[in-house]
Amino acid sequence: MNQDFASTNGYLLKVEDLKTYFPIKKGLLRRTVGFIRAVDGVSFGIKTGQTLGLVGESGCGKTTVARSIVRLVPATDGQVVFDETDVLQANRFKLRELRRKISIIFQDPFGSLNPRMTVGNIIGEPMKVHKAAGGNELTERAGELLLKVGLSADHIDRYPHEFSGGQRQRIGIARALSLEPRLVICDEPVSALDVSIQSQILNLLKDLQEEFGLTFLFIAHDLAVVEFFCDIVAVMYMGKIVERASSEELYRNSLHPYTRALMSAIPQVEPSLRGQRGAFGGEVPSALKPPGGCAFSPRCPLAEGDCLKRGPTLREKSDGKGHFVACWKCH
Amino acid sequence: MSEDGVLLSVKGVSVSFFSEEGVAKAVQEVSFSVKRGGTFALVGESGCGKSVTALSIMRLVPEPPGKIMSGDIIFEKTKLLALSEKQMRGIRGHKIAMIFQEPMTSLNPVYTVGNQIAEAIELHQQKKPSEAWASSVEMLEKVGIADPEQRVREYPHQMSGGMQQRVMIAMAVSCEPTLLIADEPTTALDVTIQAQILDLLDELQGQTGMSILMITHNLGIVAERANDVAVMYASRIVEVAETKGLFAEPLHPYTQGLLKSLPRLGFSGERLQTIAGIVPDPLHFPAGCKFHPRCPIGCNDRRCQTLEPKLKEVRPGRCVACWHAPGYEAG
Numbered sequence: 299m300n301q302d303f304a305s306t307n308g309y310l311l312k313v314e315d316l317k318t319y320f321p322i323k324k325g326l327l328r329r330t331v332g333f334i335r336a337v338d339g340v341s342f343g344i345k346t347g348q349t350l351g352l353v354g355e356s357g358c359g360k361t362t363v364a365r366s367i368v369r370l371v372p373a374t375d376g377q378v379v380f381d382e383t384d385v386l387q388a389n390r391f392k393l394r395e396l397r398r399k400i401s402i403i404f405q406d407p408f409g410s411l412n413p414r415m416t417v418g419n420i421i422g423e424p425m426k427v428h429k430a431a432g433g434n435e436l437t438e439r440a441g442e443l444l445l446k447v448g449l450s451a452d453h454i455d456r457y458p459h460e461f462s463g464g465q466r467q468r469i470g471i472a473r474a475l476s477l478e479p480r481l482v483i484c485d486e487p488v489s490a491l492d493v494s495i496q497s498q499i500l501n502l503l504k505d506l507q508e509e510f511g512l513t514f515l516f517i518a519h520d521l522a523v524v525e526f527f528c529d530i531v532a533v534m535y536m537g538k539i540v541e542r543a544s545s546e547e548l549y550r551n552s553l554h555p556y557t558r559a560l561m562s563a564i565p566q567v568e569p570s571l572r573g574q575r576g577a578f579g580g581e582v583p584s585a586l587k588p589p590g591g592c593a594f595s596p597r598c599p600l601a602e603g604d605c606l607k608r609g610p611t612l613r614e615k616s617d618g619k620g621h622f623v624a625c626w627k628c629h
Numbered sequence: 630m631s632e633d634g635v636l637l638s639v640k641g642v643s644v645s646f647f648s649e650e651g652v653a654k655a656v657q658e659v660s661f662s663v664k665r666g667g668t669f670a671l672v673g674e675s676g677c678g679k680s681v682t683a684l685s686i687m688r689l690v691p692e693p694p695g696k697i698m699s700g701d702i703i704f705e706k707t708k709l710l711a712l713s714e715k716q717m718r719g720i721r722g723h724k725i726a727m728i729f730q731e732p733m734t735s736l737n738p739v740y741t742v743g744n745q746i747a748e749a750i751e752l753h754q755q756k757k758p759s760e761a762w763a764s765s766v767e768m769l770e771k772v773g774i775a776d777p778e779q780r781v782r783e784y785p786h787q788m789s790g791g792m793q794q795r796v797m798i799a800m801a802v803s804c805e806p807t808l809l810i811a812d813e814p815t816t817a818l819d820v821t822i823q824a825q826i827l828d829l830l831d832e833l834q835g836q837t838g839m840s841i842l843m844i845t846h847n848l849g850i851v852a853e854r855a856n857d858v859a860v861m862y863a864s865r866i867v868e869v870a871e872t873k874g875l876f877a878e879p880l881h882p883y884t885q886g887l888l889k890s891l892p893r894l895g896f897s898g899e900r901l902q903t904i905a906g907i908v909p910d911p912l913h914f915p916a917g918c919k920f921h922p923r924c925p926i927g928c929n930d931r932r933c934q935t936l937e938p939k940l941k942e943v944r945p946g947r948c949v950a951c952w953h954a955p956g957y958e959a960g
Contacts, residue, residue, distance in 0.1 A: 355819035462907050463675075492674040492908065493846060497890035497901040504900065519819065526892035526901065549894060563824040565849030567891055569873045572853055581789055581822065 309343040309379075310513045311367070311481055316340045316376035318359075318366045322586065334585045336362040338537035339376075341612070344481070344530075349507070349514040351528030351545070353521055353560070355582060359537040360517045364483045367515070368400055369393060381480065398428050401474040405486035407466035411458040417444070417469055418454035424476045443472040446509075448502060464495035468502070475506065483515045488523060500527060521561055525549050533557045536585065536593040539612055543621040553615070553628040555598050592626065600627045636840045637686070637808055638662040642700030644681050644690055646911075653911040655681045657864045658700070660940065663808065668834070668841040670851040670872070673861035674908055679844045682861075683810050686842070687727055688717050705807065723753040726801035730813035732793035736785040742769075742796045743781035746803055753804045768799040773829060791822035795829065802833055809834075812844045827854060848891060852876055857946075860884050863909050863919035866940055869948040880949040882924045918952070926953050 317340075319333040337359045344350045352360045366373040369385065378385040385396060401424075404410035411420055421440040425431040431439050441451035447468040458466055467487065474482055484503065488496040500523065506512060518524050524531055525545050532542040533556065541554040552558050580597035583589055592609055595601035604610075604626045612624040623629075644656040656678040663669040671679045684690045685697050688709060702709040704725065709717070729735040737745055746765035750756055756764065762781075769777035772795040785793055794814065801809055811830065815823035827850065834841055843855060851858050851872060858875050860868045860883065868881040879885045886904035906923040909915055915922050917934045927933035932952055942948045943956035951957060 355821065464907060493848070493887060494674060494890055494904040495907065497892070497903045498905075500892070501900050501903060520892075521820075522892045522894050525894060559821060561894065563820040564894060565824075565827075565847060565853045567848050567852050567876065567888065567893060569852045569876050579825070581791055582819075 308345050310346045310381060311515070312343040312377075312379045313363070313367065314341050314377040314379070316363065316366060316378060317374045318362050318371060319374045332586075335537050335588070336585070337366060337373075340534070340537075340539055342530075342532050342539065342542060344513055344515060346480075346513055347507075347511055348530065349516055349528045351516045351518060351524035351531040352534060353518055353524050353531060354534035355519060355560075357582060357585065358534040360534050361485055363534075364402070364485055364515060364517055368397065368402065368483070394428075398430075398477045399479050400481045400483065401477065401479040402483045402485060403467075403470050403474045403487045406490055407463050407470055408458075408490075410470055411466055413458055416455050416457060417461075420458070420469060421473045421476055424473060428477055430477055439476070440472075443476055444469075446475070446506070447472045448498075462495075463491050464498060467491060467495075467499055471499075471502065471506070475510070478510070479512070481513045481515065483517070485517045486519070487516075489518065489520065496523070503527070521564055533560065536582065536588060538593065538609075538624065539622075540594065540625065541621075541623045542612065543619070543623075547619055547621050551621070553621070553623045554594075554625050555600055555627070556594050559597075592624075634664055635662045636665045636705065637842070638701075638703045639682070639686065640701040640703070642682065642685055642702060643698040644678075644685050644695060645698050646695045648694055651912050654864055654914070655695075655911055656685065658939070659861075659866050660700075661859045661866065661869060663840050663842055664856070665807075665840055666834070666838045667856040668843055668854055670843045670845060670855035670858040671861060672845055672848060672851050672858060674846055676863075676908060676911065677861040678864045678911075679861050680812055683727070683812050683842065683844050686810065687721055687725060688712075688714075689721075719753075722749050722801075722806075723804045724806055725808045725810065726804065726806040727810040727812065728794070728797045728801045728814050730816050732790060732797050732817070733785070735797060736793055738785055741782050741784055742788070746781075746796070746800045749800060750803050764803065765799070768803050769796070771802075771833075772796070772799045773825075774799075789822075790818055791825065794818060794822075794826055798826070798829065798833070802837065802839070805837055806839055808840050808842065810842045810844070813846070814843075815850070816846070830854075848887065860887075863914060864911060865919065865950060866948075867920065867950045869940070869946075871946055874947060880943070880947070880954045881920075881951050882926060882953075883920050886923075918950075 316337055318337040319335050321330040322332045322334060324331045340363055342350060352363060354360050365371045367378050373386055380396060388396060418437060418440045421443055422436045425436055441454055444451050444453055449468055488499050491499060507514060516528055528545050531545050531548045532539045535556050541557045552561060583596060589596050591606040595605045610624045610626050612622045615621040615623060640660050642656060642659045646653040646655055659682055673679045686702055690697060697710060743762060743765045746768055747761035750761040750764050751758060766777045766781050769781055774780050774792060774795055815826050855872045858870060858872050859866045862883045868884050879888055889902040890904055892901060904923050909919060918927055918937055921927035921933040938950045938952050940948050940950040941957060943954060949957060
């Protein structure tokens, strides 16, 4: 693993075998009786200026990956290297420095803005905390950021409740950009928004990426949005990445039965494709009692033999296109 | 449209909500018909009035602050708006049943699911408690829940979101309704579970011949499931069509914009097309056509800015409310 540390060249963020377990406590003494493996050996890298999409259903661990990267939850094991700094080993001061360079846009534009703060204060707070600007400069900068995200500078003294969902998300984006971060983690940035507003926000994020040379970790459950937005896509299931490839390759040539199921489950905006979906049964198993072998095996139409005994590891397909898949049946 | 074969017809229904800040005209002159055995979709963004329309069919609009101002709702030759509350109770949950968006909040957490299903059966079918209990086990089996004898004794929190929605459906179809109103039945669920629930609704419709009024914001679901569709925008229906026709040739600029702004699988390109602006607030609707500030044609047109177009049939089975739609003025 130490070799990988050296080979971070070109990668702004490199996550290596990340594990985040939550203890299950029971009884009077709150003894730990087991672990929920929310993130169980996740690896990926994002190059500067790229967008990596992390896709999966609720509870698959995609948000925990993001939170572990910024150390909002403590990781159990693994390595996260951001801009040649080991994030998981960073001390208090280093961490503070890191959090200037990594920012987050949250899913819920209603819950993530403090209703008692004006828009100017919301956007200005990170700059204040990190002593990046103060006084008039801070106000000026907040106004500039508002313009950048398509709002007007006189919105600065208003409160969040005066804005619609899409506008609030724009405020959240302005806040995320206030410290000129290098990596922006977008945690389901459009899933709470109306259809006609989603496309506006996605376009805005693309424009800002181009203008500021941002790198995105984009978390979503909507494969169609991810395909549009991302260069590389990683599909997660029960804490593990089951498939990872360039967006184009993944959509043209998906290998893992779970990825295929996810794609065929999306209702297509095309009445002529009606009835072409494959049936796909079962539910995501409880994380308290994960199945033995491959985690997807209870729902998988191909599962047999090895699938039920040993969990497959993520391996690259032999054609050298950087297409990784964790499935005994796909190699 | 001929009256036979029509199960439900909504004619010119308007609903307003009165508050201190003013009158919100949530639904204005909404008319559509649901055919027997068919699926009719009402599609629109949040706040467009689609859920209020559904609630007014069930006579569940909270009064005050809401009031059904005018119109007629005719269900199997009965004028629902003329019924007494007692008469309405005989229809609600019996002939017309409804399932809601959030199964976790629409089930009662302190009763077992069996109790909740049996309640409706006892009430509407005059069955003894033991018979009703047996029917609820049967219903759970019908909606695809494994071990129904065990599950019937469980509480809602012991089930996953997908299973809770199956329970809601079991409850709704237990009295064999002729009309099922499904208000965003899968919005809170993951895509793979969404596909299962939609398949289940199809299957039940095939068995019982019930009509479904599907309320959704997801055009993919409309394309896949509905026979006919009405598009709502800011309290009015702007377009009614047969599903295939709508997707092949949307007539209203709003429908056109929505369809263009969706990211689709297999779509690649730098930017998404967008609809400019935001959905207007029901307390401050713009004058004239409500879509004109966001419309590529209407924003510069005097008539669109001052006169509101009504929904008109432009060809058989095709209605639209736009001054610039082909055939609108001749019709």
